[in-house]
Amino acid sequence: MSIAHLAPRPTALSTADAASAAVASAAPSAPARIRAVPEGTEARGFVLYVGIDEDKAGADGTDLGRIVEALKALAAEIAPSSETYAAVALAPRGAGGRDVDVVRLALQDPAALAKQRQAPDEQDRARDGVVVDLSRKRVLLDNNPANLTYKEFELLQYLVLREGRTIERAELITSLWSAGDDEVPNERTIDVHVRRLRSKLGDYEDIVRTVRGVGYRFDRHADVSVRHTSTPSPDLF
Known part of the structure; x- marks a missing residue:
């Protein structure tokens, strides 16, 4: 008896399963939709706010310029067709608040501006x-x-x-x-x-x-x- 006779023959069910699996693997997956994008519009990019001052960057062994270049290089590696633009947020030295909130306000983030326009008494309570x-x-x-x-x-x-x-x-x-x-x-x-x-x-x-x-x-x-x-x-x- 040859070895070929010992191998089990594929059943109709296993053949159909294999075909379905092949079709599923070949079919391109639908891109995930960004839920925040309203109907009738399309996403054209995004903004990443990074809050860190020169002192904190120096304590981490780096500086703002190197962080910017690293993020731009990462975007180019992941998506070579992407375009990048970096803007530095400035604030008076010693100004309080979280760095990322200062950045959002300086760069006119709508959500941060809306929060800043909150009534003074509401701010005091918060x-x-x-x-x-x-x-x-x-x-x-x-x-x-x-x-x-x-x-x-x-x-x-x-x-x-x-x-x-x-x-x-x-x-x-x-x-x-x-x-x-x-x-x-x-x-x-x-x-x-x-x-x-x-x-x-x-x-x-x-x-x-x-x-x-x-x-x-x-x-x-x-x-x-x-x-x-x-x-x-x-x-x-």
């Missing part, structure tokens, strides 16, 4: 500011508690108690971590801890300011209040 409560070891953002870890609060507290002074990364490490800790960061990874803290501060992330080439500083704005303890903090000498 934004109650930041409360750094040192006595109760908590931070309130617009009356909502921020979910900071113990070490993140310690990091913020250290900067708050030294308001107006730029703290070097090495000082933060030696003051807030000990050799017995599970993880002791180096001067590079301290930036990761600061980024995590900033992300939890949300719209108020800029109260922790990067001083390029030096370290970090607490920047108090009009909507930031600090509640001190009745006794001196143990980390002030």
